[in-house]
Each structure stands twice: as C-alpha cells, then as structure tokens.
Amino acid sequence: MTVLVDGFGRRITYLRVSVTDRCNLNCFYCIPGREGCLDGGQLLSLEEVVRIADVAAACGISKIRLTGGEPLLRPDLTELVRRLREVPGIRELSLTTNGMLLDTLARPLAEAGLQRVNISLDSLLPENFSGITRGGTLERVLGGVRAAREAGLYPIKINVVLLKGINDGEIADFAGLTLADDYHVRFIEFMPVTAEEERWREHYLPLEAAMAECTRLGPLVEEPGPPNGGPARYFRLAGARGNIGFISPLSRHFCGDCNRLRVTAQGKLLPCLLREQAIDLRPLLPDTAEIAAAFVKALLAKPDPTSLAADPLVRCRPFITKMAAIGG
Ligand code: SAM
Secondary structure, X not given: OOOOEOOOOOEOOEEEEEOOOOOOOOOOOOXXXXXXXXXXXXXXXXXXXXXXXXXXXXXXXXXXXXXXXXXXXXXXHHHHHXXXXXXXXXXXXXXXXXXXXXXXXXXXXXXXXXXXXXXXXXXXXXXXXXXXXXXXXXXXXXXXXXXXXXXOOOOOEEEEEEOOOOOHHHHHXXXXXXXXXXXXXXXXXXXXXXXXXXXXXXXXXXXXXXXXXXXXXOOEEEEOOOOOOOOOEEEEEOOOOOEEEEXXXXXXXXXXXXXXXXXXXXXXXXXXXOOOOOEEOHHHOOXXXXXXXXXXXXXXXXXXXXXXXXXXXXXXXXXXXXXXXXXX
16 A cells, blocks of 8 residues: 655654635634635536545555545535545545534434544533624534434544634533533634734633643543544543543643644645645546656645744745635
C-alpha cells in the first residue's frame, strides 16, 4: 500500500473534503458575511469528489470527513456518501454538521454508509444558541443529535467553540452531558479566522480555563484518544460514559501531529490551513497520475511545524475568511 509521509515524518491519512461553502447558519465567529458563497455550478460535482477520493485512497488516505459550509445542504449528499463508502481503502467516513437538518437526514446517511458525525453546538440555552448562530434553533439541533443516536452514528462528537462572556458559563453543563451518555464533548479554542480582531480578543478563552471549569464536576483523568483521532486531548470524569476533549489550536498548537490534507468545495487541495498555497485539482481530474502527483506535491508543501508564527493572529492570517469554504 502507498503511504503518504511528509518531509517532517508525519503520516498523512486523513482528507477533509468541503462539499459546499453555503451554510444555513451564520455563526459570528466563522462567517464574516454571506458574500463569499459560491453558486452550485462552481462546486465539485459528485463524480469529481469521488474521483479525488479514489486517487487519494490509492495514495494512502484512509479516512475522509465531509464538511462545509453546511454539508447537509448538498442535495446529493446521501448518494455521495454511498459512493464514497465504495471507494477501496476508505475505512472511515464521517461528517461535520451544525445538525439543523440532521433530524431527517441522519438515518438515510447512516444507511448510505456514514459512520460518525461531529455536531457543532455552542450553547445549550435557546437564546444564546440563536445569538451565536444568528438565527439557529437549538431544539432542531437537539432533535438532530437524537436522530444521530437513533441512527447509530456513534460516537457522537459535540464540538463547542469556547467563547468568553458568551458560553463560558455553560462549560460544566456541556461536560455534564458525558456523565449519562457516551458523547465526546470537545471544547475548541476560538481561532481568529474572521477579520474582526477586536472580537477575537474579547471572546478568546484559553482551554486551561475550560479544563478548570470541568473539574467542578470532579477530577479529570486523561485517556488515550481514538486511533487516528486528531488533535484533541481526552479526559474522563469518574464514572462518566462519555469523554471530554480539548482542542487547543492556539494555546498549544498541534501542527507537529498534523495528519491531514484538505480539499475545498471548488476543488483546491490545501497542504496546510495556515498557508495560502493551494493546488487546483479540477484541471487535473482527467489524469490519475496528475492527481496523485498533486497529492505528493501538497505533502511536500506541508510546512515545518516549528516554522509557524507563535502569535496566533499572525499564524491564522492566511486563513481569514476561508473557514466557510474549507470547513475547519
Ligand atoms: N457547518 C458545519 C458545522 O457547523 O460543523 C461544518 C463547517 S464548520 C466551519 C466546521 C467547524 O469549524 C465547526 O465546528 C465550527 O465550530 C468550527 N469553527 C468555525 N469558525 C471557528 C473559529 N473561529 N474558531 C474555532 N472553530 C471554528
């Protein structure tokens, strides 16, 4: 089997594919405005996504996560999942969603072969949730979480972006969800990815503060994360069925463990979230060797993890305004 190893010995097995840059929410920390949305014609087609996945798998990618924008807005998503599950070598297929449409789509997606979902959920209070997402409905997302459980999309990861002064009062409530159910609740540091630096300074909360807040429910015992599980550090409260993850791209960045490449909704292969460089896969799609060569080129373009700027504002600058197209 081919293995993708970059110039710094990191084995790259994971591809994140954005399938649309449209979103049905408008989270203040993610999308600066709606101007950047593409029309459907510019998006990779189902056949194009499958083609890229095929070659990526032959190159050594074994895990694909679909993201967006909001991937559930894509009308052919269920069919796309079904086709990706048939790609030889893809052993894990998951999806990141805001959950707004999951109540009806969880079952068809699971039946098509989707294995897991990450659900973004930043507040358990209806008004707070609506304020953060600028229009989202908490009850619908909770319905989506229930539907995902019923459809067997385990384990369900709940991603919470930590926002000082907005949801930091709910940290223990989120952690408490892991006591009775086997959720993986993952706290993520707010990254300065929109141009509003002031807002970032006001609401950024380092993860240590969230960890301290969780210990109000009892001591946290560290445990190994799932294999291929990405950058979170995992902990468990005594007797809890689920666990708590902490993802700290800023206070303790984890580029040294990076195992991923990304493809945008328009077919740009990105070696690194924090660099401008992108390889346009679309013109290469007729030629398998050229797509494979692009993967190797992307691999070699992954930066030295020790060369990235220490200042998060400098480090994240290339990433500004791109979140909706890349999908985190
Ligand atoms: N619509 C899907 C969703 O809501 O999960 C997928 C796309 S969304 C861009 C993917 C993830 O990026 C979400 O978990 C979201 O919370 C996270 N995200 C967006 N902006 C962020 C920021 N400024 N800092 C940290 N995480 C961010």
